[in-house]
Each structure stands twice: as C-alpha cells, then as structure tokens.
Amino acid sequence: MDFKAMASNLGIGEADFLELAALLVVTSLSDLAALEKGLAQGSPDPIAHAAHSIKGAAGNLGFADIAAIASEMETLAGKGEFDPINARANALRQGLDAINMAMDRR
Amino acid sequence: MEATQPFTILAVDDNPVNLTLMKMILSKEGYRVITAPGGPRARALSVAEKPDLILLDIQMPGEDGFEVIRFLKENPATGGIPVIFLTSEKEIDSKLKGFDLGAVDYITKPFNRREMLARVGIHLKLSIATNSLIAEQARKLRQITEAQNAMLPLAEEFPNARFGVYYKALEEAGGDFYDILEISDQITGYFVADFSGHDIKTSYMTAALKALLAQNCSPVYSPLESMKMINDVLVEILTDGKYLTACYVWLNRSTGRLRIISAGHPPVVHIPKGKDPEVIRVDGDILGMFTDARFGIHRIRVAPGDRLFIYSDGLVESVKQKIPWATGAESLVEKFKEIRAVPYGDAPVALMETIFDKGDVPEDDVVVLCVEV
Numbered sequence: 078m079d080f081k082a083m084a085s086n087l088g089i090g091e092a093d094f095l096e097l098a099a100l101l102v103v104t105s106l107s108d109l110a111a112l113e114k115g116l117a118q119g120s121p122d123p124i125a126h127a128a129h130s131i132k133g134a135a136g137n138l139g140f141a142d143i144a145a146i147a148s149e150m151e152t153l154a155g156k157g158e159f160d161p162i163n164a165r166a167n168a169l170r171q172g173l174d175a176i177n178m179a180m181d182r183r
Numbered sequence: 184m185e186a187t188q189p190f191t192i193l194a195v196d197d198n199p200v201n202l203t204l205m206k207m208i209l210s211k212e213g214y215r216v217i218t219a220p221g222g223p224r225a226r227a228l229s230v231a232e233k234p235d236l237i238l239l240d241i242q243m244p245g246e247d248g249f250e251v252i253r254f255l256k257e258n259p260a261t262g263g264i265p266v267i268f269l270t271s272e273k274e275i276d277s278k279l280k281g282f283d284l285g286a287v288d289y290i291t292k293p294f295n296r297r298e299m300l301a302r303v304g305i306h307l308k309l310s311i312a313t314n315s316l317i318a319e320q321a322r323k324l325r326q327i328t329e330a331q332n333a334m335l336p337l338a339e340e341f342p343n344a345r346f347g348v349y350y351k352a353l354e355e356a357g358g359d360f361y362d363i364l365e366i367s368d369q370i371t372g373y374f375v376a377d378f379s380g381h382d383i384k385t386s387y388m389t390a391a392l393k394a395l396l397a398q399n400c401s402p403v404y405s406p407l408e409s410m411k412m413i414n415d416v417l418v419e420i421l422t423d424g425k426y427l428t429a430c431y432v433w434l435n436r437s438t439g440r441l442r443i444i445s446a447g448h449p450p451v452v453h454i455p456k457g458k459d460p461e462v463i464r465v466d467g468d469i470l471g472m473f474t475d476a477r478f479g480i481h482r483i484r485v486a487p488g489d490r491l492f493i494y495s496d497g498l499v500e501s502v503k504q505k506i507p508w509a510t511g512a513e514s515l516v517e518k519f520k521e522i523r524a525v526p527y528g529d530a531p532v533a534l535m536e537t538i539f540d541k542g543d544v545p546e547d548d549v550v551v552l553c554v555e556v
Contacts, residue, residue, distance in 0.1 A: 088296040089207050097207070101200045129242055133271065134200035136293035144293070 078179040083139045095180060097138055102173050105131045105143075109166060109173075112150070116159055116166075124154035124162065131169065143172045189215045190307055193234035195225040195251065196269060197243040201292075205238060208296050209303065222246025226254050229261045236307055238290070238299075240269045241277050249284060256285040263314070265306045269294075328352070334393055336363045338528055344371045349531035349551040351497075359495045359548040360389045360427075364400045369437040372400045372409075373554055375448070376429035376470070377495040391420060392427075406433035406442045410470075410478050414446070417471035426472040430493050434485070436556065441491075443481040446470040449496050452519055456488030460519040489556040490527060492519065497547035498538065527555040 084094035108127040115123035128150035136144035146169045153162050192214045194205040199220065206216040217232055219225035221243055229237065237255070241248035248268060255261040268281040268289040278289050287306050290299055331352070338347055341363045348361065358379070364372030374396055378388060395416055399409045410431055417427070430448040434441050443451050445465035454460045467479035485491075499515060518537045525533040531551035 086296075087204070087208070089204075089211070093207050097200060097204055100203060104198060104200055126242070126244060129271070130198050133292045134198045137201055137204055139293070 196240040347528035497549035
C-alpha cells in the first residue's frame with residue numbers, strides 16, 4: 078500500500094492521510110458490526126446502509142478493493158440475498174486488517 | 184490590504200472519514216469548514232452559522248439529505264445558501280430529486296479533490312453574483328423611496344399652510360401621497376391621494392401627479408375645475424385599471440371659505456374651535472378611471488382655530504377587523520376629541536398613537552394631514 082501516492086492523489090499530506098486511514102478502519106469496523114447485526118436479524122436496511130457507508134469512505138480514500146466489496150454487499154442486500162454477504166464481510170475485515178498492518182509497519 | 188473573511192462551508196455526512204477528508208481538502212484552500220454528522224446538527228448549524236455553501240450527503244440514517252434541504256429552502260434565513268449534494272454514481276433519481284428540491288449541483292463519491300474544489304468555487308462565485316444583484320436592486324428601491332419622500336413637502340417648508348403630517352409607507356414604493364399647494368397668498372390647497380397598488384409604477388405616478396397639481400391648481404381655476412383637468416390627464420396615463428382616491432381641500436384664509444372635493448376618498452373630519460368633531464362625507468367618483476367622472480364638493484365656512492383632518496384609508500380601515508372606511512371614520516370621533524389640546528403640527532402623530540397601540544402596525548400605507556385655519 079503506497080500511502081504516500083494515495084495521499085498525493087487526494088492533494089493532502091501523508092500524515093493527514095494516515096489519520097484518515099486509521100479513521101476509516103475504526104469507522105468501517107463499527108459499520109461492519111452493524112452490518113452483521115442486520116444479517117443476524119435478517120433485515121436488509123441496516124446491511125445496505127452500513128455497506129453504503131463503507132463503500133463511500135473507502136472509495137474516497139482510494140481503497141478501491143474495499144469499496145468494490147462493500148458495493149457488492151450493498152447490491153446483495155438490496156436483492157435480499159444475505160448468504161453471499163457473509164463471505165464478503167470476512168473479506169472486508171481482512172482488507173481493513175491489511176490497512177492496519179501496513180500502518181503498523183511504518 | 185485587509186484580510187477578507189474566509190467563506191464558510193458546512194459539510195454534512197454521517198461518515199466521519201468523509202467529513203474529515205472534506206475538511207482537509209477545503210481548509211487547505213482557505214475555506215472555513217464546519218461539519219455536521221447528521222440532519223439535526225446540519226439544520227442547527229445552517230441557521231446559527233449561515234454558511235456560504237453546504238455540501239450535503241443524501242444517504243444518512245434518520246433524517247436524510249432531502250429532509251435537510253427541504254428545511255433549508257423553506258426557511259428564509261437559509262433558503263439562499265447554495266447546496267451541493269454528495270451522491271454515489273448510481274443514484275440518478277436522487278440527483279434529480281435533489282435538483283427538484285433546490286440543490287445547485289452534485290458531487291459523486293468517490294470525491295475527486297479538484298472536482299470538489301472547482302464545483303465549490305463556481306457556486307460560491309455564482310452566489311456572490313446573485314447576492315450583489317439583490318443588494319443592487321434593494322439599493323435602487325431605496326433610491327425610489329428617497330426620491331418619493333423628497334417629493335412630499337415638509338411642514339417647515341410651508342409655515343403659512345399651518346399643517347402637520349404623518350406619513351408612513353409600508354413598502355419601498357408607497358401608494359399614499361400628499362401635497363401642499365400655495366395657490367395665492369391667502370389660498371392654500373391640501374391634497375391627499377391613495378393609489379391602488381404600491382408598486383414601482385405607482386411611485387412614478389406620484390411624480391406625474393405632483394406635476395399635474397402644480398400645473399392645474401392655480402387661482403384661475405376653481406378647485407372642482409382643477410380636479411377635473413387632473414382627472415382627464417390621469418385617465419390617459421394610468422393603465423392596467425389603476426386609479427386613485429383623492430381629497431382636495433381648498434382654503435381661503437382671508438374669507439374663511441373652504442371647499443372639499445372628494446374623489447372616492449374617506450371623509451374629512453372638521454373640528455370647529457371649541458366644538459365637537461364633525462365627519463364630512465362627500466361622495467364622488469374615483470380619480471383616473473372615467474373621463475366623465477363627477478366629484479363631490481362640499482362648501483363650508485371656517486374660522487381661525489378650526490382644524491381639519493385629511494387622511495388616507497389606512498388610518499381607519501382594517502382588513503383584519505373588516506372595518507371599511509365608510510364606518511371606520513365614525514368610530515374615530517372620540518379619538519379626535521382626545522388630541523384636541525395637541526398643537527396642530529404634532530396632532531397627526533398623536534392621533535396615530537391614540538389609534539394604534541405601540542407595536543400595532545397599520546395594515547396599509549397611512550397619511551394623516553392636520554390643517555389649522
């Protein structure tokens with residue numbers, strides 16, 4: 078993960094970008110918890126909202142992979158197809174972990 | 184050079200990452216950025232801070248962006264603030280609905296920094312241009328008010344006319360008018376009129392009317408003749424069903440002869456010195472509508488110390504209380520008695536204070552003229 082290049086894409090400094098990335102991880106984990114609660118209850122709205130929130134924030138920072146997974150989850154929730162969402166939630170969690178690890182290495 | 188006040192931008196988004204990112208991008212360009220994580224806070228901040236522009240996320244839990252913009256546009260204090268929606272690529276319907284509700288533009292997520300700055304910049308520029316246009320129009324309207332007020336004679340300028348006046352226009356271009364005519368050393372004319380409408384056209388008409396009075400109220404014409412000649416010209420120049428009610432009081436102080444000519448105007452109140460007020464009703468057609476108009480005339484003898492009140496319907500009429508001036512004047516007789524001891528120069532203001540409690544604003548333009556013989 079080239080944080081420096083990602084920061085430059087946004088026209089901000091690297092330190093600012095790292096602050097945003099850390100915020101993304103915390104916020105998205107919280108969204109993910111809400112999403113999983115929605116899955117347990119079988120209610121599509123909180124799932125779609127949480128996925129939408131992650132998609133927007135990750136996309137804005139340039140984490141395209143995470144944004145793409147979240148986008149799929151949002152679409153699936155809209156169709157009421159809950160089963161495939163579980164697997165994607167795990168993939169998303171791994172993506173967030175990867176950001177955390179990359180930040181730790183710095 | 185003095186540093187100019189930075190533009191304030193309110194960013195509204197339920198995701199703190201987006202809020203922080205917008206704040207970073209915009210702050211770097213010198214904008215003051217305030218943030219709200221949801222609808223209720225966004226509404227409160229919009230009212231309290233009056234930001235120059237609002238970036239508003241559509242999809243938020245609870246109160247969404249549509250509800251926020253509806254509130255903003257319905258509130259006069261925030262209705263003029265440009266709102267740019269934040270939306271994802273796919274939400275075509277949302278974009279259209281946003282424009283429908285009064286948004287000026289949208290920015291799709293993921294944000295592109297340069298696009299965001301460009302859109303914010305262009306809408307701030309447009310907003311400045313619109314605001315300065317409005318300020319310029321307001322300035323021009325104030326000029327009309329000033330010009331119109333300059334046409335109204337002041338009591339100090341006509342000491343021999345012995346009158347006091349109260350004049351209040353509710354809007355920039357008032358519909359009420361009065362003039363004092365020094366016809367000869369001994370003869371003074373007092374003219375009060377009320378135009379239908381209060382628009383800009385009306386204010387030009389008051390200038391025309393003033394010129395007509397100066398031309399036609401001379402010693403060679405009787406007051407009735409003057410009124411008829413003025414009517415004939417007004418019929419030609421007034422359009423769109425416009426007309427006016429007017430009262431022309433002609434007073435010869437050396438002979439004590441007084442003439443009241445009425446063109447559909449509320450009655451004059453005559454207060455003979457030391458006696459009770461009497462309401463003088465004179466029927467007559469309105470001015471500026473019919474070429475063969477007939478105006479009522481009333482002739483009385485007056486003595487020094489007698490007073491006359493000439494006024495517009497705003498003094499006696501009430502739309503709220505459904506009082507037309509025909510009956511309104513009678514109810515005022517007691518009020519005229521109350522201000523008997525007030526010098527004539529202050530009597531109109533005193534009368535207004537007697538009729539209208541403090542803060543109880545008249546519903547229409549008002550002119551009140553008090554003349555002492």
